[in-house]
Amino acid sequence: MNTESLLLTDLYQFTMLQAYFARGMNETAVFEFFVRKLPEQRNFLVAAGLEQALDHLESARFAADELQWLRDCGRFRPDFVASLADWRFTGDVDALPEGTPCFADEPLLRVVAPIREAQLVETRIINLLQFQTMIAAKAVRCVLAAAGRTLVDFGLRRSHGAEAGLLSARASHLAGFTGTATVLAGQRWGIPLFGTMAHSYIEAHASESQAFENFVRSQPAGSTLLIDTYDTEQAARKLLALLPKLTAEGRQISAVRIDSGDLGEHARRVRAILDAGGQPQVRILASGNLDEYRIRDLLQAGAPIDGFGVGTRMNTSADKPYLDCAYKLQEYAGTPRRKRSEGKLTWPGRKQICRCYDATGTMAGDTLSVVGDPQEATDLLLPVMRNGRRIAPSPSLAVVRAHLRDQLARLPEQLRRLETAPPYPVTVAPALQRLAEAADRATGRQP
Amino acid sequence: MNTESLLLTDLYQFTMLQAYFARGMNETAVFEFFVRKLPEQRNFLVAAGLEQALDHLESARFAADELQWLRDCGRFRPDFVASLADWRFTGDVDALPEGTPCFADEPLLRVVAPIREAQLVETRIINLLQFQTMIAAKAVRCVLAAAGRTLVDFGLRRSHGAEAGLLSARASHLAGFTGTATVLAGQRWGIPLFGTMAHSYIEAHASESQAFENFVRSQPAGSTLLIDTYDTEQAARKLLALLPKLTAEGRQISAVRIDSGDLGEHARRVRAILDAGGQPQVRILASGNLDEYRIRDLLQAGAPIDGFGVGTRMNTSADKPYLDCAYKLQEYAGTPRRKRSEGKLTWPGRKQICRCYDATGTMAGDTLSVVGDPQEATDLLLPVMRNGRRIAPSPSLAVVRAHLRDQLARLPEQLRRLETAPPYPVTVAPALQRLAEAADRATGRQP
The missing domain is CATH 3.20.20.70 (Aldolase class I)
Incomplete structure (x- = not known):
C-alpha cells in the first residue's frame, strides 16, 4: 500500500479545503501538535516520529489517479479538484528534537503554512507523531527497568x-x-x-x-x-x-x-x-x-x-494504546485562535517551551510561553523546515539515542521510576495567559 | 514504505531457513493460526484479514536489493541467499471465511506448504490476521450496542x-x-x-x-x-x-x-x-x-x-490491544507435532471446526477435530488457495458483511451482550484427543 498517499486522511480535510477554496481563504495558519494529558502510567513522554512527519511533508503530492477519484466521487467541484493538482507543502515547521522528554500541553511540532496546506496534513501528522511518541515513552520505561x-x-x-x-x-x-x-x-x-x-x-x-x-x-x-x-x-x-x-x-x-x-x-x-x-x-x-x-x-x-x-x-503500548493528543489551530491570519469546547480548552498562539535546569544540570521545570517572549531558559522547539524543505538533514538514530540518554540523566529521579510521580512542573508564562484572555475576548465578541 | 516486502519479518525466519537449506529440509509443513484465549471482554471473535493474507501469499517475492542486502549483512551464506531468488509461496490454504464468529483454539487459517515457504510467512500472516480479527471483534460490539x-x-x-x-x-x-x-x-x-x-x-x-x-x-x-x-x-x-x-x-x-x-x-x-x-x-x-x-x-x-x-x-481495541494468538507447526513430513512449553500446549495435526446449530438455527456448539474425522455438523474451514493461487476471487465486503449479519443472528443471545458470558462450548473430538496423545508419545521418546 502507498502509505504516503494524500488520500490517507479524513474526508473532512477535503470538505474543509473545498470550503476554503470556494471563499479564496488561504491565509497563514499556525497549528500545533501536543498531548493534552499524560497517561497515568507515564511520568514523561519522548518526542518521536518527526523524521517520518517531515518525510511526508516534503514528499506528499496527489497522483493522477487520486485526482481522478476525487473528481469522480461526487463530492467535489472540478475546479477545486483541479486546484489540488499542484498541491504541495510550502510551510515552516519548528519541533522538539526527537528523543526529547516532554509533557502535557507542550507542543511537539508547530506548522506555519497557508491553511489549505496546514489543514490537509493534520491526520497523517497526528498518526505519525502520536504513534512513535507513545511507543518511545513505553519503551524507555523498559530501558529504565532493564538497567x-x-x-x-x-x-x-x-x-x-x-x-x-x-x-x-x-x-x-x-x-x-x-x-x-x-x-x-x-x-x-x-x-x-x-x-x-x-x-x-x-x-x-x-x-x-x-x-x-x-x-x-x-x-x-x-x-x-x-x-x-x-x-x-x-x-x-x-x-x-x-x-x-x-x-x-x-x-x-x-x-x-x-x-x-x-x-x-x-x-x-x-x-x-x-x-x-x-x-x-x-x-x-x-x-x-x-x-x-x-x-x-x-x-x-x-x-x-x-x-x-x-x-x-x-x-502496542498495551496499558495505554493511544495518547490524548491533538493538532490544533492556534492562529489564523495573524489572530490567535482558541477552541473552547468543554474539557478541551487549548492555549492559543505560537508557543515555545523553555526548560530550566538546576545547578546540578537536572531539569527543574518548563515554562510554556509565546514565541518571542524572552525567558531565562533553553528554547526546546527548534526550526526544522522552511518553505517546505528541511533546513538540515535529520540527525541519525545514534544522535537521537545519545540525546535521549543525556536528557534521561537530567530527568528528576522520581520521573525515572515506573511508579506514577507528581507531575513535572510546566507553568504558563504571563505572556501566554494574556494572549489566551485576548483570544477569548475576541471570540466572545463573535456573533 | 513497501508493506509487502519479505524483509518485513523476524530475523529468525531467515536463520531457520538457512538451517533448513543447509540440511536440505523442505518437507511439507502444516501451520495453523489460532487464538489461544479470548480476551475477558470478548464473547467471540470475528475472523478477518484473510483477504490481505492471501494477497501477501500470492504476491510476496524478494526484490534484487533485498537479496543484495541479505548477501551483504554477514549472517547468511551466498548459496542460501541465492536460493531465495525464486522463492514464492506454492502451498495450500484453508480458512474460516471472513466475518465468521470464532473462539479460542479454533484455527482461522491452515497453511500446508514446504516448510521453507510456510515458515517464512509466519510473522506477516500473524500481523495481518490478528489485527483485523481483533478490530472486527471490537467493532462488532459497537454495532451490537448501537442497535x-x-x-x-x-x-x-x-x-x-x-x-x-x-x-x-x-x-x-x-x-x-x-x-x-x-x-x-x-x-x-x-x-x-x-x-x-x-x-x-x-x-x-x-x-x-x-x-x-x-x-x-x-x-x-x-x-x-x-x-x-x-x-x-x-x-x-x-x-x-x-x-x-x-x-x-x-x-x-x-x-x-x-x-x-x-x-x-x-x-x-x-x-x-x-x-x-x-x-x-x-x-x-x-x-x-x-x-x-x-x-x-x-x-x-x-x-x-x-x-x-x-x-x-x-x-486500537483500547481495552485489549492484542490477541493471545499464534501460528504453530502442527505437522511436519506427515507426523503430527505439538509444542509442550508450559502454559502453551497446542493441539497437533490438521484440524477442522464443526459447528452445530439447534432446531431454531442458533449455534449450539463447535467441535474441534481432525480433517477427515466425520462429524454431523458444518465444516467451517474451507479451501481458499491451492498451489499458491486463490481458488476463487475473494468475496466482496458486502458479502462478508451479510455473512456476519447472518451469523450474528445465530449467535446465542448472551454472547451478543457486552457483558462477559459463559464460554461458548468448543469441545475436542476423541479423534483429536487420540492424535495429541500419539504426538506426545512420539516426542516423549525423542532423545
Missing part, C-alpha cells in the same frame, strides 16, 4: 499492521532498545538485528539435540538456541553435551532463550547448569509477555537474565 | 500507523460499521465515506455563522455541521437562523455533530431546538472518546443520537 541489560524488540507479529511494526522498531531503538528482530528495520535504519529460532524449528526435527546441532552448524555467526520447547533444563544439558563437538568445529553458542514458564526460576536453573558445565559465557535471554514491570520484578528477584525480548506489550 | 444507528470509523489519526488506519476502516466496515472517514479506504474498497469539519474550520472564521454558511454553500451535497466549538445550543440556534436563506438557495443541512461535553444532554437540547424550529429531519451525530459501553449508556438513557463517530478506542 543496562540487552533489550530487543520482538513485536512485529502483534503490532497493528506493517507500519506499526516497522516504526515501533525505530521508536524503541530510539528509546534505548539494543535492537530489533524486524529485518526491514535493520535494512532501513541500520538497527542491530537479533534472532534465534521458533519452537516450530525444534519440532520439525526428530530430536531437540539434532535441531540444535543442525542450527549451530548452519549459521556463520554465533547462535542463540531456544531451549523451552519440551523441558528447559533438559535442553540446557543437551546443549552442554553438544558443545565439545561443536566447539572443536569452531562453532559458537552465544546464548539460550527461554520463552515460557517461570522465567526467573528457569534462568536460575539454566545458569547453574551452564556454569557447572564450564560455560559461564553463554548468555541467557528471556521473552514472553514481558513489559517494564515484569523486567523490573525479574531483576529485583535476582534472575540471572542478560537480555530481554520485549514484544506485544511494548509495540 | 441500528449509523456508525462511522473516525480513528485514522490515532491508529498505529498507516496500515492500521486503513485496515481498521476495512475491519470495522466488515463488522457492520456504516462507513469511515478514511478517504483511502473509500477509494480502495468502496466503503462509504463520512466527513464533516474540524473545530479549526470554525475558528478560522470571524464568526461561527459565517463558517456554517460558507461551508454549506461550498459543498455539492448535504452538509454536516460541527456545533460544539463555542456553545453547542447557541450554535444550533445559529443554524436555524441560517436555514431559510440556505434552503431558498437549494442547500441542505443533513446533520449536526457534537464532539464534547455531556453528549446525551447536548443531544436532547439540540434535538428540542431543531424540532421546535421545524427541522426534525436534521440528524444528530455524536463523537469523542466513544466505545461500545458509552454508546450503550447513551442509548439506554434515551439520547436522541442518530449516529456515532467511533475512533481511537475501536481502532
Whole structure:
C-alpha cells in the first residue's frame, strides 16, 4: 500500500479545503501538535516520529489517479479538484528534537503554512507523531527497568499492521532498545538485528539435540538456541553435551532463550547448569509477555537474565494504546485562535517551551510561553523546515539515542521510576495567559 | 514504505531457513493460526484479514536489493541467499471465511506448504490476521450496542500507523460499521465515506455563522455541521437562523455533530431546538472518546443520537490491544507435532471446526477435530488457495458483511451482550484427543 498517499486522511480535510477554496481563504495558519494529558502510567513522554512527519511533508503530492477519484466521487467541484493538482507543502515547521522528554500541553511540532496546506496534513501528522511518541515513552520505561541489560524488540507479529511494526522498531531503538528482530528495520535504519529460532524449528526435527546441532552448524555467526520447547533444563544439558563437538568445529553458542514458564526460576536453573558445565559465557535471554514491570520484578528477584525480548506489550503500548493528543489551530491570519469546547480548552498562539535546569544540570521545570517572549531558559522547539524543505538533514538514530540518554540523566529521579510521580512542573508564562484572555475576548465578541 | 516486502519479518525466519537449506529440509509443513484465549471482554471473535493474507501469499517475492542486502549483512551464506531468488509461496490454504464468529483454539487459517515457504510467512500472516480479527471483534460490539444507528470509523489519526488506519476502516466496515472517514479506504474498497469539519474550520472564521454558511454553500451535497466549538445550543440556534436563506438557495443541512461535553444532554437540547424550529429531519451525530459501553449508556438513557463517530478506542481495541494468538507447526513430513512449553500446549495435526446449530438455527456448539474425522455438523474451514493461487476471487465486503449479519443472528443471545458470558462450548473430538496423545508419545521418546 502507498502509505504516503494524500488520500490517507479524513474526508473532512477535503470538505474543509473545498470550503476554503470556494471563499479564496488561504491565509497563514499556525497549528500545533501536543498531548493534552499524560497517561497515568507515564511520568514523561519522548518526542518521536518527526523524521517520518517531515518525510511526508516534503514528499506528499496527489497522483493522477487520486485526482481522478476525487473528481469522480461526487463530492467535489472540478475546479477545486483541479486546484489540488499542484498541491504541495510550502510551510515552516519548528519541533522538539526527537528523543526529547516532554509533557502535557507542550507542543511537539508547530506548522506555519497557508491553511489549505496546514489543514490537509493534520491526520497523517497526528498518526505519525502520536504513534512513535507513545511507543518511545513505553519503551524507555523498559530501558529504565532493564538497567543496562540487552533489550530487543520482538513485536512485529502483534503490532497493528506493517507500519506499526516497522516504526515501533525505530521508536524503541530510539528509546534505548539494543535492537530489533524486524529485518526491514535493520535494512532501513541500520538497527542491530537479533534472532534465534521458533519452537516450530525444534519440532520439525526428530530430536531437540539434532535441531540444535543442525542450527549451530548452519549459521556463520554465533547462535542463540531456544531451549523451552519440551523441558528447559533438559535442553540446557543437551546443549552442554553438544558443545565439545561443536566447539572443536569452531562453532559458537552465544546464548539460550527461554520463552515460557517461570522465567526467573528457569534462568536460575539454566545458569547453574551452564556454569557447572564450564560455560559461564553463554548468555541467557528471556521473552514472553514481558513489559517494564515484569523486567523490573525479574531483576529485583535476582534472575540471572542478560537480555530481554520485549514484544506485544511494548509495540502496542498495551496499558495505554493511544495518547490524548491533538493538532490544533492556534492562529489564523495573524489572530490567535482558541477552541473552547468543554474539557478541551487549548492555549492559543505560537508557543515555545523553555526548560530550566538546576545547578546540578537536572531539569527543574518548563515554562510554556509565546514565541518571542524572552525567558531565562533553553528554547526546546527548534526550526526544522522552511518553505517546505528541511533546513538540515535529520540527525541519525545514534544522535537521537545519545540525546535521549543525556536528557534521561537530567530527568528528576522520581520521573525515572515506573511508579506514577507528581507531575513535572510546566507553568504558563504571563505572556501566554494574556494572549489566551485576548483570544477569548475576541471570540466572545463573535456573533 | 513497501508493506509487502519479505524483509518485513523476524530475523529468525531467515536463520531457520538457512538451517533448513543447509540440511536440505523442505518437507511439507502444516501451520495453523489460532487464538489461544479470548480476551475477558470478548464473547467471540470475528475472523478477518484473510483477504490481505492471501494477497501477501500470492504476491510476496524478494526484490534484487533485498537479496543484495541479505548477501551483504554477514549472517547468511551466498548459496542460501541465492536460493531465495525464486522463492514464492506454492502451498495450500484453508480458512474460516471472513466475518465468521470464532473462539479460542479454533484455527482461522491452515497453511500446508514446504516448510521453507510456510515458515517464512509466519510473522506477516500473524500481523495481518490478528489485527483485523481483533478490530472486527471490537467493532462488532459497537454495532451490537448501537442497535441500528449509523456508525462511522473516525480513528485514522490515532491508529498505529498507516496500515492500521486503513485496515481498521476495512475491519470495522466488515463488522457492520456504516462507513469511515478514511478517504483511502473509500477509494480502495468502496466503503462509504463520512466527513464533516474540524473545530479549526470554525475558528478560522470571524464568526461561527459565517463558517456554517460558507461551508454549506461550498459543498455539492448535504452538509454536516460541527456545533460544539463555542456553545453547542447557541450554535444550533445559529443554524436555524441560517436555514431559510440556505434552503431558498437549494442547500441542505443533513446533520449536526457534537464532539464534547455531556453528549446525551447536548443531544436532547439540540434535538428540542431543531424540532421546535421545524427541522426534525436534521440528524444528530455524536463523537469523542466513544466505545461500545458509552454508546450503550447513551442509548439506554434515551439520547436522541442518530449516529456515532467511533475512533481511537475501536481502532486500537483500547481495552485489549492484542490477541493471545499464534501460528504453530502442527505437522511436519506427515507426523503430527505439538509444542509442550508450559502454559502453551497446542493441539497437533490438521484440524477442522464443526459447528452445530439447534432446531431454531442458533449455534449450539463447535467441535474441534481432525480433517477427515466425520462429524454431523458444518465444516467451517474451507479451501481458499491451492498451489499458491486463490481458488476463487475473494468475496466482496458486502458479502462478508451479510455473512456476519447472518451469523450474528445465530449467535446465542448472551454472547451478543457486552457483558462477559459463559464460554461458548468448543469441545475436542476423541479423534483429536487420540492424535495429541500419539504426538506426545512420539516426542516423549525423542532423545
